[in-house]
Amino acid sequence: MTTDTGFYSIIDYTVDGPDTQREIVTAFAEIQQRWVRFYPGYRSARFHLSTDGTRVYNIVHWASETDYRNFVATSDTEGRMAAIREALDGLSGKAEPRMSGSPTYVVGREVGPGPQQTDA
Amino acid sequence: MTTDTGFYSIIDYTVDGPDTQREIVTAFAEIQQRWVRFYPGYRSARFHLSTDGTRVYNIVHWASETDYRNFVATSDTEGRMAAIREALDGLSGKAEPRMSGSPTYVVGREVGPGPQQTDA
Numbered sequence: 001m002t003t004d005t006g007f008y009s010i011i012d013y014t015v016d017g018p019d020t021q022r023e024i025v026t027a028f029a030e031i032q033q034r035w036v037r038f039y040p041g042y043r044s045a046r047f048h049l050s051t052d053g054t055r056v057y058n059i060v061h062w063a064s065e066t067d068y069r070n071f072v073a074t075s076d077t078e079g080r081m082a083a084i085r086e087a088l089d090g091l092s093g094k095a096e097p098r099m100s101g102s103p104t105y106v107v108g109r110e111v112g113p114g115p116q117q118t119d120a
Numbered sequence: 121m122t123t124d125t126g127f128y129s130i131i132d133y134t135v136d137g138p139d140t141q142r143e144i145v146t147a148f149a150e151i152q153q154r155w156v157r158f159y160p161g162y163r164s165a166r167f168h169l170s171t172d173g174t175r176v177y178n179i180v181h182w183a184s185e186t187d188y189r190n191f192v193a194t195s196d197t198e199g200r201m202a203a204i205r206e207a208l209d210g211l212s213g214k215a216e217p218r219m220s221g222s223p224t225y226v227v228g229r230e231v232g233p234g235p236q237q238t239d240a
Contacts, residue, residue, distance in 0.1 A: 008168060010177060012132075014220055025228045033237035045231045048128060052222035057130060098218065100134055102172040108145045111165045117153035 004107040006043065007065040011058045011103055013095040018053040020093030025049070027087035028058055035080040036060070041067020056095070068104065124227040126163065127185040131178045131223055133215040138173040140213030145169070147207035148178055155200040156180070161187020176215070188224065 015021055025047045032045045041063035048057040062068040088095060135141055145167045152165045161183035168177040182188040208215060 004166070010168065021228065029229055029231050030237070032231040033234070035236075037231055037234050038236045042233050044233075046124070047228045047230075048130065048225040049228040050222055051224045051226065054221040055225075056228075057225065101174040102170055104171045105168040105175075105177065106171065108141065108167045108169040108176075109149055110167075111149050111152040111157055113162050113164075114153070114157050116155075116158045117150070 004110060005064060006107065007062040007068045008105040008107070009060045009062075009068070009103045010105055011060075012098045013056045014054060014098055015056055015096075016054075016094045018049075020091060020095055021049045021053060021056050023091050023093065024056050024058075024087075024095055027090065028084075031080070031083050031087060032060075035075065035083060036071070039067070039071040039075060041070070065104075065106075124230060125184060126227065127182040127188045128225040128227070129180045129182075129188070129223045130225055131180075132218045133176045134174060134218055135176055135216075136174075136214045138169075140211060140215055141169045141173060141176050143211050143213065144176050144178075144207075144215055147210065148204075151200070151203050151207060152180075155195065155203060156191070159187070159191040159195060161190070185224075185226075 013024065015024065028047065029045070036042060036045070043061040043063055045058060045060045048059065050056070062071070133144065135144065148167065149165070156162060156165070163181040163183055165178060165180045168179065170176070182191070
């Protein structure tokens with residue numbers, strides 16, 4: 001049903017306002033640049049900011065699960081985790097992770113534009 | 121920093137396993153086809169399934185906030201909400217929404233592939 005063979009990690013936070021949203025984007029964009037974006041198969045990190053200022057979703061797109069697994073296996077996970085902790089500790093506002101379980105995802109299906117489906 | 125002028129709604133659920141993930145995809149894909157995908161500016165609905173079977177993110181992409189607002193203003197919101205309730209009630213497993221506040225988002229920034237940034 002879908003042709004998307006990509007692999008995603010999704011991390012979301014509840015935050016205390018638009019200033020904290022912006023601080024998270026700045027801090028985590030730097031983490032991508034220092035720790036992630038140069039690994040094979042990295043496609044993008046996109047920071048989705050809720051229009052009410054209360055939430056941030058960071059969606060990191062890999063070309064395949066193999067690329068993601070290679071990144072995990074060959075990258076400096078301890079260094080990256082320390083940088084993430086430091087980034088969170090350095091925020092002037094509050095951010096709480098909302099993850100539960102594994103943060104890795106596949107796209108099960110995509111529904112594109114089309115005519116309205118009816119029972120007729 | 122980003123050229124993405126799209127507008128997104130993101131709804132996520134915690135679920136009790138892969139069977140419920142699949143049921144949600146089937147039910148909500150039908151809701152997109154009956155209630156959403158034919159409005160101007162609709163780009164896609166993508167169902168992201170966590171690899172551990174515990175979570176589903178439904179990300180609906182609109183070309184612009186104007187398109188999304190037009191959809192909200194001109195569509196049958198009551199009918200759609202009733203269909204969503206019916207879909208959730210019809211699941212054989214459990215799904216709990218994790219939304220807090222408004223489900224609408226913009227992309228604040230995108231970090232693409234590139235060389236490692238260092239302090240040097």
